[in-house]
């Protein structure tokens with residue numbers, strides 16, 4: 042199905058099941074521990090051996106000698122994989138650094154060997170006996186230092202210049218010129234990357250934990266120089282990803298190579314302490330923002346420049362993209378520059394671009410509002426735009442930002458905020474309120490599904506879509522149930538298998554809208570087949586309550602499959618509506634913090650997000666996406682930072698003890714409001730995404746609240762207490 | 772200090788001599804009410820004994836280092852990180868895992884509350900959260916104080932008590948607010 046004109050009324054609009062806050066259909070499995078994740082596929086194949094990954098102990102250089110004798114001699118060892126015996130390998134289209142390193146090493150903890158043994162304990166023990174000698178080369182590890190050498194713009198993020206920024210900024214009566222930094226961050230999903238691989242002759246089967254089955258399928262085949270038909274990938278349950286599991290990573294490749302070498306199935310989980318340096322991370326940024334405004338508070342000049350670093354073949358962190366679209370202003374300048382760094386590959390983490398970009402932009406907006414003496418909410422409303430500021434003939438499909446802000450301000454009690462920072466005191470606590478705008482674009486990509494109706498009236502959906510905690514199982518079941526007019530428990534959903542039609546996968550908050558749109562397309566076809574089988578007119582047939590009605594006739598749906606199951610497959614493909622309309626999602630984030638006047642400990646007390654993100658397919662799971670994202674935003678503001686050892690070139694705090702993420706005690710009650718919205722330009726589902734929107738802007742709202750509480754402006758994230766301590770008000 | 776560009780030896784310390792044989796131990800555990808006889812490498816953690824030897828994969832491994840809580844189980848009624856203890860240290864002891872709390876037909880009230888309140892997303896921390904939550908309510912009931920208890924003798928359920936006691940179980944999906952609602956429902960505190 043091609044989607045190139047805005048959606049009109051369709052069966053989804055009935056909202057009998059779609060739009061309802063139903064419990065997750067995979068919930069009962071998950072709460073019993075009965076949903077098998079990648080490392081838990083004991084039943085899949087017999088005789089599984091265990092792999093332990095050895096990571097490089099240097100950031101850059103060469104392996105000069107690898108002594109494997111002691112490891113080979115250790116009990117239980119079956120084989121040891123290195124580049125010496127891995128066979129010829131290509132590199133996946135989406136990988137920058139090779140997943141198996143050696144002799145050349147391009148980043149710290151790059152995998153250099155897989156020790157395969159009969160048991161986990163034996164593999165771990167033998168791996169400690171691998172002796173490696175290196176010739177170390179100097180590398181670049183410090184973004185602040187490498188920044189000057191940054192190159193750009195890249196073809197994916199060209200510089201943009203509208204009007205005459207320099208002149209308008211120079212003439213603006215009120216100006217801000219500030220530089221912000223955001224640190225490297227790691228996804229820290231709870232399930233480590235893990236894979237089980239088994240060969241049958243020349244055919245390979247992999248059970249893994251991956252967000253994008255089609256990408257992993259393609260890149261694994263390419264890396265191993267196999268045909269895609271020789272490879273099957275399954276990823277039925279994913280214990281979190283946040284971008285870390287978008288790509289083929291070392292666990293999959295090493296399991297596959299290891300299984301070939303050992304001649305039996307091998308399973309591999311990346312050991313937790315390897316993950317931060319072995320896989321991808323969100324790259325640090327240095328961002329300079331300049332804003333110029335008239336005394337009336339209208340922005341006349343907006344510039345946002347961002348620097349980040351990456352390995353050879355890696356891309357920039359596109360922290361400026363929201364700034365091109367968020368506020369009106371006639372004179373604009375944005376650009377990114379990319380420096381070479383020899384750290385691990387920087388790549389997507391939840392809301393790449395906007396998440397770090399808004400940490401800077403929305404603090405800059407707060408600073409500007411303060412300079413202008415205008416309330417921060419009013420300042421944003423004053424500079425709202427209903428069209429793409431770079432292309433005024435291109436409207437937003439929906440833009441209810443003002444409504445988000447007004448509802449948020451009213452609901453949160455924004456009028457209790459003192460415009461004078463550092464003036465609200467409750468005992469030992471300095472109390473402040475902050476807000477920020479959340480913004481994330483709506484992305485779409487083609488997505489396929491297969492639906493089958495059997496003689497019992499059961500509808501089975503198959504697609505390679507994944508559920509990474511997002512609720513895909515449930516909203517896909519809701520879509521099929523709504524379309525076919527059956528109860529939710531009459532739908533079976535099977536996900537995450539490369540033998541199913543390729544979906545858009547889970548990333549960029551496009552998963553919910555596009556994967557359900559693919560299911561919608563397949564269901565439209567199945568409805569036609571059903572109508573035909575029942576001798577009804579498809580165009581006026583009504584599917585409801587397990588019956589199909591047309592005119593006077595009403596026939597059980599299952600009757601259509603009496604003589605054999607009916608199967609339909611289709612893919613939703615998107616035309617140019619994304620070009621004609623700017624499709625984005627919006628939020629107003631509001632936060633109250635209390636800062637200990639003596640120790641500078643920050644406690645977040647309340648959080649509210651008001652979101653406008655198209656149709657909400659399941660308000661229960663969508664709310665969970667948003668509160669989870671708000672929690673991650675709190676982490677970004679207050680604690681998350683991969684500390685770089687700029688001498689040895691690695692992230693020092695590379696485990697869950699050193700890399701701090703929010704825990705129960707850090708998180709207050711969180712409130713989420715979804716505005717009533719449908720976006721017919723987005724898909725037949727009229728939905729957009731919320732999973733990343735919920736993160737965008739949250740950290741800035743926390744930072745602004747801290748400023749309101751203390752009068753201290755911290756422009757370097759995370760805002761740890763050492764950055765506040767010596768500047769606390771008396 | 773500049774990095775030498777000449778050959779450096781690995782930072783791995785010299786290994787112990789290669790042992791001739793694996794040291795095995797027989798042990799018996801009472802897991803979810805059933806006695807299980809095992810012969811295990813003595814280095815096997817309780818977590819791996821459950822997940823690999825007994826194939827009870829409901830208990831999760833998030834870090835293997837006592838940093839996340841995904842591996843929480845109840846041993847003799849007390850919650851522990853099963854990755855931080857060796858199986859052989861629990862000879863004869865009674866272990867309850869997520870599989871022992873409820874069944875598909877009859878979920879444990881805490882499991883049902885997690886479903887109702889959407890106290891999870893990816894589900895990977897969930898078995899650990901649920902085992903921990905069940906134990907937390909018992910600890911409060913038994914009057915065991917925590918860091919946030921206002922007095923040592925009058926320990927009562929509250930949001931602060933739950934948040935404090937549950938802080939050893941990380942949920943990167945950030946379902947904390949919903950988990951709190953689920954625990955409050957079972958603990959009898961209005962959400």
Ligand code: FES
Pocket residue numbers: 831832833834835836837838839840841842843852853854855
């Ligand atoms: S796996 Fe035991 S605490 Fe993380």
Ligand code: FES
Pocket residue numbers: 231280281510890891892893894895896897941942943944945946
């Ligand atoms: S549900 Fe994913 S980590 Fe808690």
